[in-house]
Amino acid sequence: xxxxxxxxxxxxxxxxxxxxxxxxxxxxxxxxxxxxxxxxxxxxxxxxxxxxxxxxxxxxxxxxxxxxxxxxxxxxxxxxxxxxxxxxxxxxxxxxxxxxxxxxxxxxxxxxxxxxxxxxxxxxxxxxxxxxxxxxxxxxxxxxxxxxxxxxxxxxxxxxxxxxxxxxxxxxxxx
Numbered sequence: 001x002x003x004x005x006x007x008x009x010x011x012x013x014x015x016x017x018x019x020x021x022x023x024x025x026x027x028x029x030x031x032x033x034x035x036x037x038x039x040x041x042x043x044x045x046x047x048x049x050x051x052x053x054x055x056x057x058x059x060x061x062x063x064x065x066x067x068x069x070x071x072x073x074x075x076x077x078x079x080x081x082x083x084x085x086x087x088x089x090x091x092x093x094x095x096x097x098x099x100x101x102x103x104x105x106x107x108x109x110x111x112x113x114x115x116x117x118x119x120x121x122x123x124x125x126x127x128x129x130x131x132x133x134x135x136x137x138x139x140x141x142x143x144x145x146x147x148x149x150x151x152x153x154x155x156x157x158x159x160x161x162x163x164x165x166x167x168x169x170x171x172x173x174x175x
Contacts, residue, residue: 003093005100006132010043017046017059017081024083039142041065041088041173043151045104046095051088058084058163060101061175066109067115068169076091077159079116080175093142096137098129106159111164117152127154131162140170149174 001147008016032035043061050056063078079101084094105111113133118126123133134154139146156162 002052003096006048006050007047007062007100007104007122008046010045013046013048014042014054016048020059020085021054021081021083024053024086029081033173038151039173040080041175043046045101046123047100047104049093049097054085054088056085057088058097058099060094062101062104063175064105064111064172068167068172069163070166074112075108075110076113077101077108077111078175079114082116094125094130102157102159112158112160114159115162115168116157117149118155119152123153123155126155131157132162134162134164134168136163136165137168138170140174 045062047060049058062079066073066075068151134156136156138149139150
């Protein structure tokens with residue numbers, strides 16, 4: 001299996017990622033989700049996995065942000081927009097893309113931990129990759145103002161050391 005892993009500028013590479021993202025999370029599917037109305041942040045970087053025979057098969061967005069954890073400012077990395085072509089799942093592409101994203105975050109010496117948000121059917125996937133549930137409260141910005149973000153479960157990953165409880169304010173849109 002030959003794969004190419006690219007890490008590209010988020011805004012500049014959206015045109016490449018958008019068709020895959022919309023095939024996995026099309027408007028009809030998104031509107032049925034409890035988070036379908038949420039306004040999301042744009043990725044700073046994107047991990048794109050391509051194969052010669054299939055083209056783009058997997059995407060992971062990478063986000064960098066200074067957030068607040070228990071009132072203290074902390075620089076974190078985030079993962080969002082994880083998607084793999086339905087006919088190419090269970091081949092390790094998402095694991096490769098997430099590993100590449102974490103490696104990219106580790107290269108940024110300011111990042112203390114990583115955070116993502118996921119639905120219950122993905123808990124085991126992330127836990128098998130050493131992500132831990134964050135059991136505290138998470139807040140974020142939305143067009144209507146600051147809200148508690150409880151549409152998906154937060155998971156954290158140790159870069160230096162990740163907290164598993166307390167209060168996180170994303171200080172912006174979620175990812």
